[in-house]
Amino acid sequence: MRISITVLATVAALLLAGCAPAAPGPSASTDGSSPLSTLAVGQCTSAIDPQRVPSFTVTDCDDPHAWEVASIVPTSGDAYPGEAALRQLADSTCASALVDYVGVEPMNTAFGVTFMAPNEAHWADAANRKVACLVGAASGGISESLKGTAYSFPTKGQCFGKPAANSFTLELLPCTEAHFYEVYATKKLDGKTPPTAAAFDKAYASACVAGFKDYVGVDVGKSSYEILHFVLPDSLWTKLSDHRLVCSAGSPSGGIAGTLKDAKK
Secondary structure (H helix, E strand, O other): OEEEEEOOOOOOOOEEEEEEEOOOOOOOOOOOOOOOHOOOOOEEEEEOOOOOOOOOOOEOOOEOEEEEEEEEEEOOOOOOOOOHHHHHHHEEEEEOOHHHOOOOOHHOOOOOEEEOOHHHHHHHHHHHHHEEEEEEOOOOOOOOOOOOOOOOOOOOOEEEEEOOOOOOOEEEOEEEEEEEEEEEEEEEEOOOOOOOHHHHHHHHHHHHHHHHHHOOOHHHHOOOOOEEEEOOOOOHHHOOOOEEEEEEEEEEOEEEOOOOOOOOO
């Protein structure tokens, strides 16, 4: 079955969430050591566990990851400013991270922003006295750098819940948890103008239909799953830059746990 999602509306206002507790988390180090000191713009990281502050690993951006360091904001002063002050600094400086790093406004993308900041114990080391602005998705599954992509839609390997009509709002979910769809293929649609119907049908056949069989292992017509695709409508083609056809497989009833790769059903 061929399902199309046309995006016309915008997502909710950007919310920042971050890791800057007043005291170390349950397993955070108290000797001032922290991987925060080694972070640099362009690095990619695993998901962040707020209960294990700061707990994350730096990964290759071509491997599945959750966040990318979009900017590093230095702090001032020798005394620990407190969680509220660090959060205020993050709110004022990280809000532009999607535009500056990814190249897309927050209301026009499924990706979000968070931050990392030092707790009081880590503040003792001057190398930790900074706020790292991160872009990405807590659910992870991003397998390429988002820098300069201007992506509005998810990337290959990401999973999500039931999409809302006429919106960029997507509940990105870990593929290991119950979800509705999984992105299995994308194809760049070249040209400054929207593709013709014939050009789109050709791209859909090669990316979505042929790609479905390559990924799931059976023809879509014989599968219990459907194809749902994302593409910018003509009215947004020149306003936004994510000119990809994004193909996902799944079910409108949800309940899928685990990847559909080689599911053969």
